[in-house]
Amino acid sequence: MGAMNKGVKRILVTGGAGFLGSHLCDRLVADGHEVLCVDNLFTGSKSNLTGLLGRDRFEFMRHDVTIPLYVEVDEIYNLACPASPLQYSINPVQTTKTSVHGAINMLGLAKRTGAKILQASTSEVYGDPDVHPQPEEYWGHVNPIGPRACYDEGKRCAETLFFDYHREGSVRIKVARIFNTYGPRMDPADGRVVSNFIMQALAGQPITIYGDGQQTRSFCYVDDLVDGLVRLMDSGEAVTGPINIGNPGEFTILELAETILQLTGSRSPLVRKPLPMDDPRQRRPDIRRAQADLDWAPSVTLTEGLKRTIDYFAALAAAPEVRRIV
Ligand code: NAD
Ligand code: UDP
Ligand code: UDP
Numbered sequence: 001m002g003a004m005n006k007g008v009k010r011i012l013v014t015g016g017a018g019f020l021g022s023h024l025c026d027r028l029v030a031d032g033h034e035v036l037c038v039d040n041l042f043t044g045s046k047s048n049l050t051g052l053l054g055r056d057r058f059e060f061m062r063h064d065v066t067i068p069l070y071v072e073v074d075e076i077y078n079l080a081c082p083a084s085p086l087q088y089s090i091n092p093v094q095t096t097k098t099s100v101h102g103a104i105n106m107l108g109l110a111k112r113t114g115a116k117i118l119q120a121s122t123s124e125v126y127g128d129p130d131v132h133p134q135p136e137e138y139w140g141h142v143n144p145i146g147p148r149a150c151y152d153e154g155k156r157c158a159e160t161l162f163f164d165y166h167r168e169g170s171v172r173i174k175v176a177r178i179f180n181t182y183g184p185r186m187d188p189a190d191g192r193v194v195s196n197f198i199m200q201a202l203a204g205q206p207i208t209i210y211g212d213g214q215q216t217r218s219f220c221y222v223d224d225l226v227d228g229l230v231r232l233m234d235s236g237e238a239v240t241g242p243i244n245i246g247n248p249g250e251f252t253i254l255e256l257a258e259t260i261l262q263l264t265g266s267r268s269p270l271v272r273k274p275l276p277m278d279d280p281r282q283r284r285p286d287i288r289r290a291q292a293d294l295d296w297a298p299s300v301t302l303t304e305g306l307k308r309t310i311d312y313f314a315a316l317a318a319a320p321e322v323r324r325i326v
Contacts, residue, residue: 010033011033014076016037016038016060022052023226024077029055038063038080042094043084065106075118075233077233078106092150100157102158110165111165116173117162118174118232120229121177122155123244124155125177125242128280132284135288136244142156147278174233175241178245179245180218183222183309188313197260198260198313202264207260210273213253216283218251219249243290246285247298248284248286264310
């Protein structure tokens with residue numbers, strides 16, 4: 001990594017072998033930058049990087065962000081963290097450590113190198129919100145001791161660390177609060193609603209509705225999300241965030257199921273399962289800040305994004321060994 005070409009940056013992406021991180025690496029390499037992807041492959045996979053491995057401008061390093069890292073970079077996107085309730089509950093302590101120790105190490109790295117650093121925070125910092133839609137000023141409603149707390153509180157603490165390093169150490173920070181995002185390369189086994197429903201519909205298996213299906217989520221297509229993150233990184237120094245990045249289109253889980261059944265032509269029945277503890281009732285981003293500060297708004301509709309995602313999962317179902325290559 002020794003880029004001296006004008007405009008070419010050395011960029012570290014932690015969690016770069018995951019769903020969002022691999023799309024971000026694709027985008028940054030396509031933009032001409034040198035990308036170092038750091039990932040411990042806990043939930044990610046090298047198969048997400050097949051288009052990048054071997055490219056001159058791309059480097060993969062297997063490393064856990066809870067351990068200090070000494071590299072020379074210009075920008076850091078900190079995405080490392082298991083993101084689905086199923087996966088973060090496998091090892092809740094490691095999840096909190098990844099958010100908190102990972103943030104400390106990456107902020108220490110940013111402080112030493114002078115790199116700009118972006119944190120992938122989450123709408124989960126709002127918990128089960130009693131303000132709707134959620135603006136960035138809302139402080140949230142999180143159960144600090146529940147099963148989702150390892151993720152929610154870890155991410156909240158990471159935001160605290162970002163703003164303290166900014167105030168005390170003059171680190172240039174950007175905090176994105178990402179709302180539910182979907183698209184190709186979601187892990188079909190990580191239990192998230194879009195991947196579960198599509199896999200179930202394609203296999204003709206029952207669609208698992210947790211609770212009454214009246215809870216809502218707002219789903220953002222991955223390309224829109226990545227564009228929002230890059231715009232945030234490239235924004236003026238006064239823009240630190242936190243800033244919501246998500247699609248304000250809000251759907252009940254039942255509506256999502258019906259849309260996926262229609263798009264796949266599946267005749268899968270719906271079955272009810274218990275609602276997980278602390279499952280938020282509603283979620284929708286207020287994106288006025290992103291529109292004003294980043295000139296950003298999502299452009300891919302749910303139907304269009306789902307079609308692309310269904311195509312990906314259909315291809316995966318036809319050749320499952322592709323994703324098993326590690
Ligand atoms: P993902 O699980 O596909 O990606 C996370 C990546 O981080 C994986 O490749 C995993 O192996 C890696 N990782 C985990 N712990 C690590 C550690 N200790 N050291 C190094 N690497 C580690 O999830 P994703 O959906 O791509 O999410 C990426 C980021 O975006 C996460 O920080 C997540 O919290 C955030 N986010 C995602 C969503 C969403 O809807 N996808 C919503 C809000 C926030
Ligand atoms: N750190 C790192 N890479 C660096 C610089 C620091 O991983 O290039 C780690 C370092 O090991 C420390 C953490 O980041 O644990 C916080 O660094 P900081 O300089 O803020 O704190 P200190 O070293 O004074 O504890
Ligand atoms: N969900 C569901 N069936 C599933 C998986 C999830 O009804 O097979 C529900 C889940 O209870 C939640 C919503 O879909 O209300 C979104 O779940 P996901 O895990 O994708 O994201 P998060 O809860 O973190 O927003």
